[in-house]
Amino acid sequence: MAIKFIALDTDGTLLDSNGKILPSTKEAVKKALDQGIKVALCSGRPIAGLKHFMDELGIVGPDQYAITLNGAITITADGQVMTEDLVSNKFYRKMYDFGKKHHIPFNVVSPDSKIITGDHDVDLMIYTQAYENSATLYIRQPDELPADFEIAKGCFVGKEQLIDQWEEKISQEFEKDLYVVRADSCFLELLHPGVSKGNGLKELTEKLGIKPDEVMAIGDERNDLTMFEFAGTAVCMGNGSPVAKEHADYVTASNDEDGISTAFEKFL
Structure with a gap:
């Protein structure tokens, strides 16, 4: 065909x-x-x-x-x-809290292509992600955003060894509710389950x-x-x-x- x-x-x-x-x-x-x-x-x-x-x-x-x-x-x-197909505010906050607790750089991508992180000490990978995607980078805590704020995806980022260390634990924590995928060596992404x-x-x-x-x-x-x-x-x-x-x-x-x-x- x-x-x-x-x-x-x-x-x-x-x-x-x-x-x-x-x-x-x-x-x-x-x-x-x-x-x-x-x-x-x-x-x-x-x-x-x-x-x-x-x-x-x-x-x-x-x-x-x-x-x-x-x-x-x-x-x-x-x-x-x-x-x-977007991820709810509830799971955005859960991902944010997990990253903060375990000191894993974390950012989200909004439906309109903004990259948002709550980390004031912004990881180089997050800067790189914003630059490569011609996207505006914002530093915002979840409470600084609308209560119904939904995201297109969440991203745990960092050096390959760090993502290797945490990939299984993150999958165990979130895969029952979200689609978890290793996009490349430095990015672990979480999206709507569909x-x-x-x-x-x-x-x-x-x-x-x-x-x-x-x-x-x-x-x-x-x-x-x-x-x-x-x-x-x-x-x-x-x-x-x-x-x-x-x-x-x-x-x-x-x-x-x-x-x-x-x-x-x-x-x-």
Whole structure:
């Protein structure tokens, strides 16, 4: 069955190791768009951290899409929210309290792409997250925000060794109520229990009348596994994690070696 929709992870997939889009990727995406194939960025980033890449690729207008915040919000390229699954204030406060008690850097991402932390001594990873996502960083305690304030996701961040140390304990504490996923070595994210990249991809393609067999997903990490499971064609980058490679139908070249254009040439 012909592919009609392509979901592209961003970090480690769309972007090379310098955080840039390869010329071969731009050419491949343009060719797909010219053929009428939908190409959507499917990322842990908020829309503010994706928009400039979408513009660079020509993914623009009301009939092109992004799946943001690991599937919490799907949105058109011109800003219309299509689906939204948020985390309640109750669980935001519980995550905040856990991070404060155990001295783990913690921040949240709001539905409108703001990054908020209660830590006055802001961890470098939180600064980096705000910079990379073109997002405004706020220092706010939960009591300084509305009582009904909901978040798109919570993030425990820090050096890889710290997240390794706490990943199991955080999962045990929250996984009965929230979706807990290791987005990369330095980020452990908590989202609405119905949220995943795969579910965001499912919700969006169902609205568009596109079948799973007509979807190709390309990624590199554990938070891409759910979209691998949904898509008829799952492609892992050559630089991807071992577990992501195990769940892929095809392993392409790395993000520095024209991996996306190689996959497009093979399957389109």
